[in-house]
Amino acid sequence: MRLRYAGTCRVCGLELPARAEAMYERATRTVRCVSHEVSTPDAGPGEEEPNPEVVDSGTAGASARREFDRRKAAREERIRAKHPKLGGLILAVSDDPQSTTAWNTGALGEERLGGGLNRLASETVRMLHDRRMPRSKANIDHLAVTPTGVFVIDAKKYRGRPHLKIDGGLFRPRVERLMIGSRDCTKLVDGVLKQVDVVRGFLEPGVPVHGVLCFVEADWPLLGGNFTTRDVHALWPKKLYPKLQAEGPLTADTIAEIHRTLAKALPAS
Structure with missing residues (x-):
């Protein structure tokens, strides 16, 4: 497909600009270069099996971002459960603790550097x-x-x-x-x-x-x-x-x- 938005190949890390031709993987919501499309003889009709030579380059900051989101959501759930009526207001006027924001800071650093490396x-x-x-x-x-x-x-x-x-x-x-x-x-x-x-x-x-x-x-x-x-x-x-x-x-x-x-x-x- 032609990409509506810019992306990064999950295999080689190459930056793919908007409107570039690429493969979109719905299951993982990731994209990869057309050159990395590989099917095996054992794949069923309309299915594609992964090639053992294809390398998943990973996503910069992914684990730190998940941990930040997990901690932020857990805090919001605790506050709303403890203060059903005022939970939204408390969340609006208070900040996440440093132990949570540190994960966001780390993720931002990894994401920024990862973009340059890619x-x-x-x-x-x-x-x-x-x-x-x-x-x-x-x-x-x-x-x-x-x-x-x-x-x-x-x-x-x-x-x-x-x-x-x-x-x-x-x-x-x-x-x-x-x-x-x-x-x-x-x-x-x-x-x-x-x-x-x-x-x-x-x-x-x-x-x-x-x-x-x-x-x-x-x-x-x-x-x-x-x-x-x-x-x-x-x-x-x-x-x-x-x-x-x-x-x-x-x-x-x-x-x-x-x-x-x-x-x-x-x-x-």
């Missing part, structure tokens, strides 16, 4: 979004498989200026801390390193895996600003995109194989 999608830059980690409640926000390796990207929508604070030196152990404004956010680096280890465990030895903290609304300086701590890059989207498009040793076929491997090992959330 615009880079090609045979040599393949994306995966919102992937479930084995035996964990945590998700990996974005994975980019590129000629220079796999990028494990954690999207953050934080206010303040990220910077690196270094303690110690000649006579004391060197300790690097990630600061955002005056807040110590070193735990964010620890989280990315855990994700990098998980991803590396599914790949052949020698495949480079890069950790990235991408801050989508931080207060970066006009010049410089990005830095690396414990092999994790801290930067913003416009600094990230050229890294993903850089030339490297991995071929298009190898990139596609790694993409399939990670998609199978880390399903979409």
Whole structure:
């Protein structure tokens, strides 16, 4: 069909403009490129079976968005049940708690970065979004498989200026801390390193895996600003995109194989 509205291919992440020809899947309300249409001989009349080679790239921010909607709906249900007559008024004049709005903030950051990443999608830059980690409640926000390796990207929508604070030196152990404004956010680096280890465990030895903290609304300086701590890059989207498009040793076929491997090992959330 011709799309009435712009969309994103669920397989390769390519942005599809309005009026582009694409396949619309009613069951999931998603679209995909016409080139990804595959039927198998075992499919019944008028039915299409999924091709094992087709990769579900996932939807950026999907799990965070679902959790926000769940918490918001649960709060509304509690208030309306407790205050049948005034519930609507209470909801209108009160805000969701921070524990709920944090999920919305996270989803917005992932969605915004995911849109930019999808615009880079090609045979040599393949994306995966919102992937479930084995035996964990945590998700990996974005994975980019590129000629220079796999990028494990954690999207953050934080206010303040990220910077690196270094303690110690000649006579004391060197300790690097990630600061955002005056807040110590070193735990964010620890989280990315855990994700990098998980991803590396599914790949052949020698495949480079890069950790990235991408801050989508931080207060970066006009010049410089990005830095690396414990092999994790801290930067913003416009600094990230050229890294993903850089030339490297991995071929298009190898990139596609790694993409399939990670998609199978880390399903979409």
